[in-house]
Amino acid sequence: MTRICVDMDEVMADTLGEHLRRYNNEFGESVTREELRGKGLWDVVASDRLDKLRAFLDEEDFFANLPIFPDAQRVLEELSQRFDIFIATQAMSVPNSFGAKYRWLQRHFPFLPPSRYVFCGDKSILRADYLIDDLPRNLLRFEGTGLLYSAPHNMAATEFTRMNNWLEIAEYFRERA
Amino acid sequence: MTRICVDMDEVMADTLGEHLRRYNNEFGESVTREELRGKGLWDVVASDRLDKLRAFLDEEDFFANLPIFPDAQRVLEELSQRFDIFIATQAMSVPNSFGAKYRWLQRHFPFLPPSRYVFCGDKSILRADYLIDDLPRNLLRFEGTGLLYSAPHNMAATEFTRMNNWLEIAEYFRERA
Numbered sequence: 001m002t003r004i005c006v007d008m009d010e011v012m013a014d015t016l017g018e019h020l021r022r023y024n025n026e027f028g029e030s031v032t033r034e035e036l037r038g039k040g041l042w043d044v045v046a047s048d049r050l051d052k053l054r055a056f057l058d059e060e061d062f063f064a065n066l067p068i069f070p071d072a073q074r075v076l077e078e079l080s081q082r083f084d085i086f087i088a089t090q091a092m093s094v095p096n097s098f099g100a101k102y103r104w105l106q107r108h109f110p111f112l113p114p115s116r117y118v119f120c121g122d123k124s125i126l127r128a129d130y131l132i133d134d135l136p137r138n139l140l141r142f143e144g145t146g147l148l149y150s151a152p153h154n155m156a157a158t159e160f161t162r163m164n165n166w167l168e169i170a171e172y173f174r175e176r177a
Numbered sequence: 178m179t180r181i182c183v184d185m186d187e188v189m190a191d192t193l194g195e196h197l198r199r200y201n202n203e204f205g206e207s208v209t210r211e212e213l214r215g216k217g218l219w220d221v222v223a224s225d226r227l228d229k230l231r232a233f234l235d236e237e238d239f240f241a242n243l244p245i246f247p248d249a250q251r252v253l254e255e256l257s258q259r260f261d262i263f264i265a266t267q268a269m270s271v272p273n274s275f276g277a278k279y280r281w282l283q284r285h286f287p288f289l290p291p292s293r294y295v296f297c298g299d300k301s302i303l304r305a306d307y308l309i310d311d312l313p314r315n316l317l318r319f320e321g322t323g324l325l326y327s328a329p330h331n332m333a334a335t336e337f338t339r340m341n342n343w344l345e346i347a348e349y350f351r352e353r354a
Contacts (some may be wrong), residue, residue: 005302029330041268066245086302098275114269122292125182127304127320143304 001084002177003128005118005142006076008089008101010134011149012109016041022056023049036152043153057128068108071166077111079173085112086128090138092121132163144177147172178261179354180240180305182295183253185266185278187311187324189286190243193218199233200226213329220330240277245285248343254288256350261303262289267315269298309340324349 009015016033019041024030027049036044045053047119055099056062087105091097098119105117123131124141132149136157139146147169148160163169186192193210196218201207213221222230233239250302256262264282268274274294282294300308301318307328308319313334316323324346325337340346 086299088302091296092294094204095276095279095291098279098296099272102269102272102275113298114272117269117296117298118302119268119275119294119296121290121294122263122294125265125295125302125304127302 002130003084003086003130004079004130004173005086005088005123005126005128007131007133007135007138008064008087008105009097010151011132012069012072012076012087013104014069015063015066016151018062018066019053021054022059022062023053024071026052026056033152038152038156040153058096059094060071060100062103063094063097063104066104070169073108075166075170077110078170080111082177083173086116086118086126087112088118088120088123088126088128088131090121090123091119132169136160179264179307180261181256181307181309182263182265182300182303182305184308184310184326185264185282185317186243187247187328188207188245188308188309189253189264190240190281191246192240192243193259193328195239195243196230196233199236199239200230203229203233215333217330222231230351231275234271237273237277240271240274240281243281245348246343248347250285252343252347253286255347257288259354260350263293263295263315264289264303265295265297265303265308267298267312268296309346313337 020031068170076085090102091101096154106121123138126142129144131139131144132145132147133139134149134154136148136154139148139160146160148154148157148162150162183189197208253262266278268278300315300318303319306321307324308316308321309324310316311326311328313325313331316325316337323337325331325334327339327341341348
């Protein structure tokens with residue numbers, strides 16, 4: 001069966017949205033996704049705030065309550081009936097996130113057993129046909145077909161097939177098997 | 178560069194030894210590795226003790242202080258200079274173990290960066306040339322060359338190249354590249 005690996009942060013989960021919410025709340029700012037076009041949050045924040053930006057990720061509850069991107073649950077459940085789905089998330093740089101990520105996946109994607117979760121650091125380790133990811137560097141290391149999930153920071157990238165939302169993912173795989 | 182994936186429990190870490198220690202301590206028994214030849218601890222324990230046997234694994238400190246198998250550190254450090262080494266551990270069935278496994282690897286194998294750790298449930302996801310593992314079912318799912326690390330429970334298996342200790346692993350890879 002054809003295998004699809006799906007990244008979690010910024011593909012299934014609106015991690016940037018949660019990061020923005022905490023940042024704006026802490027510093028009385030109102031930075032939006034739209035303002036970040038072509039850049040990451042790290043690129044627009046004053047250097048004396050970078051430590052705090054990092055610290056948000058280490059808070060125990062950061063990854064516990066991430067919003068889900070629209071249609072991600074329904075489309076992934078449909079795809080899981082025709083494809084071998086694995087969730088591959090970069091967790092090793094934020095070891096505090098392991099438990100919260102595990103529980104978030106169980107709560108929102110109960111049709112995928114934990115045996116399909118992969119917590120890793122280098123996505124070249126994945127043996128799969130497709131990888132849906134927001135980071136071009138992950139797709140470059142992956143040996144199968146990479147699909148770039150749109151995020152503000154990657155809007156300038158042109159070398160990958162781009163998925164703007166989960167309806168486009170459903171459409172892309174409709175005729176594939 | 179040729180890539181080797183190494184399982185953690187029962188290959189790098191004497192997980193069974195720790196399990197036996199806790200079991201014997203709790204029940205006043207003296208079960209040894211030798212007695213388990215051809216069997217797992219699960220196979221020899223009375224059914225009313227299986228819940229407790231499982232509960233040991235969920236204790237926060239179980240995976241924190243596992244003994245290291247002889248020569249594992251030195252041989253892995255040498256191999257890491259000639260091969261691309263990843264640690265692939267079945268962590269998804271014991272989610273409490275994530276943090277302790279991460280810290281154990283950092284403490285005892287500091288020459289391997291966390292980006293080389295893979296916490297997974299199904300080892301068919303690994304893209305690598307070799308997998309060293311004590312579980313025949315993991316090796317059967319793996320698409321590269323499987324090497325069976327000897328453990329009491331797998332002594333009857335004959336379908337894989339067997340490694341009895343880390344000196345044999347060093348020898349096996351001496352002429353390979």
